Amino acid sequence: MKETLSPKEGIKSLPHFPTVLIGTGKEDESNLITAAMIHVFSIDPVMVGTGISPKRHSFGLLKKYEEFTVNVPDTSMLEQLKGCGSKSGRDTDKFERFELTKGPSKKISVPGVKECPLVLECKLEKEIETGDHHWFVGEVVNATRDEEFQRDGSILYWGGEFRKPGDLLD
Numbered sequence: 344m345k346e347t348l349s350p351k352e353g354i355k356s357l358p359h360f361p362t363v364l365i366g367t368g369k370e371d372e373s374n375l376i377t378a379a380m381i382h383v384f385s386i387d388p389v390m391v392g393t394g395i396s397p398k399r400h401s402f403g404l405l406k407k408y409e410e411f412t413v414n415v416p417d418t419s420m421l422e423q424l425k426g427c428g429s430k431s432g433r434d435t436d437k438f439e440r441f442e443l444t445k446g447p448s449k450k451i452s453v454p455g456v457k458e459c460p461l462v463l464e465c466k467l468e469k470e471i472e473t474g475d476h477h478w479f480v481g482e483v484v485n486a487t488r489d490e491e492f493q494r495d496g497s498i499l500y501w502g503g504e505f506r507k508p509g510d511l512l513d
C-alpha cells in the first residue's frame with residue numbers, strides 16, 4: 344500500500360542531510376549559522392551551495408561580504424551545532440557563547456571554526472532565489488581537513504532528528 348502525502352510531508356521523509364556551521368561576516372561581525380540545506384552544486388569548478396532564509400542574520404552577512412565558510416562538526420559538537428541553530432547573531436556572539444575559535448582562512452577574509460575537522464572556504468558566485476530560502480552558491484577556493492577526520496563521525500539532521508551516518512553498504 345502506498346500512502347499519499349502532502350508535499351511538506353514528502354520532503355520531511357527525505358533521508359537526513361549533512362549538517363554544518365556556515366561562517367559569515369568578519370572581525371566583530373563574524374557569525375555562525377547551523378544549516379542542513381547544504382549541497383555540492385558543481386564538481387568542476389568546485390561549488391557548494393547553502394539554503395539560507397532571508398529571516399536569518401547570516402543572510403545579510405552573506406550578501407555583504409560575498410564569502411562564507413562551510414564548517415563540518417563532529418558528533419562531539421552536537422550541542423554547539425544546536426546552539427548556533429537556535430540563537431541569532433543579531434544579539435549573540437556565537438563564537439564566544441559556544442566556546443568556538445575563529446580559525447583564520449587562507450584565501451578569504453571570513454573565518455572558519457578551528458574545532459571543526461573539515462573547513463571549506465567559499466567565494467560567493469550566485470544567489471538563487473527559490474522560495475522561503477535563497478541558495479548561496481560559492482566556489483570552494485580552499486579546504487582544510489584534520490588528519491583524524493572521519494566522514495562517519497559527522498552529524499546528519501532532518502525532520503527534527505539528529506543522526507550520525509550509518510553502515511557502509513557498498
Ligand SMILES: Cc1cc2nc3c(=O)[nH]c(=O)nc-3n(C[C@H](O)[C@H](O)[C@H](O)COP(=O)(O)O)c2cc1C
Pocket residue numbers: 362374375376377378379380381394395396398399400401402424425427428429430431432433476500
Ligand atoms: C539542525 C538545524 C538545521 C538548520 N538548517 C537551516 C538551514 O539550512 N537554513 C536556514 O536558513 N536555517 C537553518 N536553521 C535555522 C538557523 O540555524 C537559526 O535560525 C539560527 O538561529 C539563525 O542564526 P542567525 O540569525 O545568526 O543567522 C537550522 C537550525 C537547526 C537547529
